[in-house]
Structures are given as C-alpha cells and as structure tokens.
Amino acid sequence: MLMQKERELIVEYGIEMSGRGLSVGTSGNLSICDRATGYIAISPSGIDYFETRPEDVVIMDLDSRIIDGSRKPSSEWALHSEFYRRKPNIGAVVHTHSLYCTAFAVLGRKLQAVHYAIAGAGVAEIPCIPYYLFGSEELAKAAAEGCGDGMAVLLGNHGLVACGVDIASAFSLAENCEYVAKLQYLSTSIGKPNLLTEEEMARAIERFKSYGQDADLKQET
Numbered sequence: 001m002l003m004q005k006e007r008e009l010i011v012e013y014g015i016e017m018s019g020r021g022l023s024v025g026t027s028g029n030l031s032i033c034d035r036a037t038g039y040i041a042i043s044p045s046g047i048d049y050f051e052t053r054p055e056d057v058v059i060m061d062l063d064s065r066i067i068d069g070s071r072k073p074s075s076e077w078a079l080h081s082e083f084y085r086r087k088p089n090i091g092a093v094v095h096t097h098s099l100y101c102t103a104f105a106v107l108g109r110k111l112q113a114v115h116y117a118i119a120g121a122g123v124a125e126i127p128c129i130p131y132y133l134f135g136s137e138e139l140a141k142a143a144a145e146g147c148g149d150g151m152a153v154l155l156g157n158h159g160l161v162a163c164g165v166d167i168a169s170a171f172s173l174a175e176n177c178e179y180v181a182k183l184q185y186l187s188t189s190i191g192k193p194n195l196l197t198e199e200e201m202a203r204a205i206e207r208f209k210s211y212g213q214d215a216d217l218k219q220e221t
Contacts, residue, residue: 002068006032006041007054009167013094014049022096022174023049028159029074032092032167033084038062042080044071075135082140083147083163090151092167094174097159100181104128105154113196114184117176119204121162123150124196126177131156152177 001007010030017023017030026049031042043049044056058069064081066073074080080093104111111118111126118126129146132139132155143161147153151163152173160177164170187193196204 001055002059003032003034003039003041003057004054006034007057007059010041010043010057011049011052011054013167013171014043014052016171017094017096017174018049020175022098022178023159024097027097029076029080029095030093030167030171031074031080033062033090035088035091039067040077040080040084042073042077044069045074047071076140078135078137078140079143079161082144083161086144087147087163090163090165090170092164092170094162094164094167094170095159096162096174096178098174098178098181100185101154101160101178102158103185104181105159106157108156111154111177111180111184112193113201114187114193115180116196116201116204118180119201119208120173120176121150121152122205122208123148124198124201124205126150126152126154126180128154129156131158134158 013030017028026046029043031040033040038061040060041057044058047056056071058071058073059067061067062081076095083093105128108128110128113124127146129142132142143153153161162170162174164173
C-alpha cells in the first residue's frame with residue numbers, strides 16, 4: 001500500500017486528535033507530506049476517526065490530484081496543499097477545531113505571549129485571519145499567507161492550523177496552542193495578563209530550537 005506508514009500515522013493521530021478533544025465528531029483533518037515524491041497522505045472526508053482505516057486515507061500530489069485511495073479526501077485538501085507549497089520545511093499539517101483556539105478565532109483575536117509555550121510556533125503571537133468558507137481556495141491562500149513565518153494560525157470563526165517537520169511535532173504544537181489559548185482565556189477572565197516581552201520571547205524561541213532529543217542521540221541510545 002502506497003505510503004503505508006504515513007497512512008497508519010494519520011489513523012493514529014486522528015484518534016488522538018478526537019480522543020483528546022482537539023476536534024469534535026468528524027471535524028478537523030491531518031496530513032503528512034513525503035517530500036521525496038511530493039505525495040500527501042490526508043485524512044478522508046466525513047469518516048469518524050475511530051473508524052478510519054489506513055486504506056481510507058487518501059494519497060494526493062501537490063497539484064491536488066488523487067494518486068491512490070477510494071475515499072474522498074478531506075474537504076480542506078487545498079489548505080494542506082497550500083501550506084506544503086509555501087513552507088518547504090514542513091512535513092505535516094494538523095487542522096483542529098479545539099475549543100479555546102476556536103473561541104479566539106470566533107472573536108477574531110490572536111493568541112498572545114501569555115506563556116512561553118507559544119514559542120513552539122516560532123513566533124511571539126499566533127495571528128488570526130478573517131473568516132472564509134471552509135474548503136475554499138480563498139481560505140487556503142489566506143491561511144498560508146496569514147501564517148507568515150510562524151507554524152500556526154487561527155482561522156476566523158473556524159479553528160486552528162498547526163504545522164511541523166513531522167506529524168508528532170505538528171500535533172504537539174496544536175496541543176500547545178490550545179493550552180496557551182486556555183491560559184489566555186482564563187487569565188483575561190480574571191484580569192490583565194502579564195505578557196512576555198519581545199526579548200523574553202526571542203530567547204524562548206531560540207531555546208525551543210534545541211528542545212527535545214537530538215536525532216543522532218536517539219539512534220545511539
């Protein structure tokens with residue numbers, strides 16, 4: 001089966017996304033890009049994540065042509081393709097409808113530096129673009145452009161898009177964005193949060209570049 005490992009990962013992280021409450025029902029979608037072939041493994045449209053099988057995952061190319069699979073791809077296939085075209089350094093995209101991120105997206109408000117965990121997005125603030133119809137080319141282009149140099153963006157009245165070098169890092173960023181959004185919601189409900197300064201965030205972003213285990217070290221242990 002073409003891109004079997006990637007298909008299995010889409011199933012695995014789809015279950016995690018739903019199970020951890022980052023998306024409700026069949027909402028949200030995930031993809032993994034094989035840069036060597038230019039193929040994308042993307043979750044199918046409208047199938048419960050707990051019922052999705054590896055063979056249900058659809059394989060497309062960056063020109064949005066279906067290469068393999070009998071299912072319809074996620075309605076947001078254009079969104080995923082646009083991010084891969086604009087960000088050659090990423091290998092996965094996770095789109096969620098997580099509660100707190102979506103609440104700020106409904107307000108049209110960005111996520112701010114209420115906690116250093118936001119540095120995982122490579123920026124001090126996560127922007128929010130205006131509303132565009134889901135599954136539209138307008139949404140895809142606006143989201144990728146609005147994301148800028150960062151790795152995450154809020155979609156007005158919709159949800160969150162998070163990117164990563166692989167599916168694990170993209171999923172982790174989506175979780176961290178939801179954590180920051182919840183902190184921002186709670187802290188602003190109580191009073192005025194102390195935002196980290198540009199200098200503090202610059203240091204945190206730099207520190208995040210070396211966070212975690214080195215790939216070579218993993219292989220040695």
